[in-house]
Amino acid sequence: MKPFYPIFSILFLGILMLAKPVIVKAQNSPEGIQWLTMEEALKRNAKKPKKFMIDVYTDWCGWCKVMDKETFSDPTIIAYVNANYYAVKFNAEQTGNINFNGKDYSFVVTDASRNRGYHALAAFLLNGKLSYPTVVFLDEQLNVIQPIPGFQKPPQLDIILKYFGGDHYKKTEYTTFQKTYVSPYGQ
Numbered sequence: 608m609k610p611f612y613p614i615f616s617i618l619f620l621g622i623l624m625l626a627k628p629v630i631v632k633a634q635n636s637p638e639g640i641q642w643l644t645m646e647e648a649l650k651r652n653a654k655k656p657k658k659f660m661i662d663v664y665t666d667w668c669g670w671c672k673v674m675d676k677e678t679f680s681d682p683t684i685i686a687y688v689n690a691n692y693y694a695v696k697f698n699a700e701q702t703g704n705i706n707f708n709g710k711d712y713s714f715v716v717t718d719a720s721r722n723r724g725y726h727a728l729a730a731f732l733l734n735g736k737l738s739y740p741t742v743v744f745l746d747e748q749l750n751v752i753q754p755i756p757g758f759q760k761p762p763q764l765d766i767i768l769k770y771f772g773g774d775h776y777k778k779t780e781y782t783t784f785q786k787t788y789v790s791p792y793g794q
Contacts, residue, residue: 640685640694645705645728648693649749656747658772660692663699663729663754668739670758681761683791684768691772699729699739707731708749744771752776762792 643651648659662679664671678684688694702714705728712728725737732743733754742759744752744767752771759767766788770776775784 640679640688642694642696645695645697645707648695649707651693652747652749658692658747658752659695659743659745659749660688660768661695661697661732661743661745663697663732663739663741663743665698665700665739671740674740674758678759678761678764684761684764687765687768687772691768697726697729697732699725699733699737701726742767762790765790765792 642662645661651657652659662671662674664674700714700723704711704713705726706712707728712726712731714724715727715730716722716724718724730737732751733741733756734751736754736756738756740758741754741756742764743754746752753776755767766785769788770781770784
């Protein structure tokens with residue numbers, strides 16, 4: 608009886624050769640969403656106006672972490688956001704001052720004994736409803752289009768991104784847009 612090792616080796620090498628293009632393709636895929644600080648996005652917007660997508664989160668928010676892992680890592684979401692928005696990661700509990708649209712916003716202490724509070728810009732962007740995660744959309748002139756609270760799966764965020772990114776919100780009701788939208792997710 609002959610050993611099967613040569614056949615196994617050839618089969619294994621064949622599988623590796625077939626897998627190589629997939630590995631190369633994965634290495635050439637986008638690194639992810641090109642997240643900016645608010646200050647970086649404002650500087651870029653001054654030179655080249657573009658809509659903003661702001662992920663308002665906190666370090667303790669579990670659903671924020673799930674959204675990072677499942678939604679903001681999706682290749683379709685990454686490609687569309689990077690092409691059409693300035694993407695901002697905004698910690699709603701950060702303490703630094705931010706000048707936004709000519710107004711200074713700072714950290715608001717709510718419990719000094721535990722060093723707890725929120726950033727006033729987060730409260731402004733979320734219309735005073737501090738809920739995480741919330742994705743806030745701004746137009747090119749830094750006007751709030753709409754905050755979208757809660758965890759969004761990739762197909763849900765995709766349609767929202769395209770509704771605002773394609774200026775459909777200016778002329779079409781969201782429910783009407785939903786009915787005619789063809790999702791790349793097949794849903």
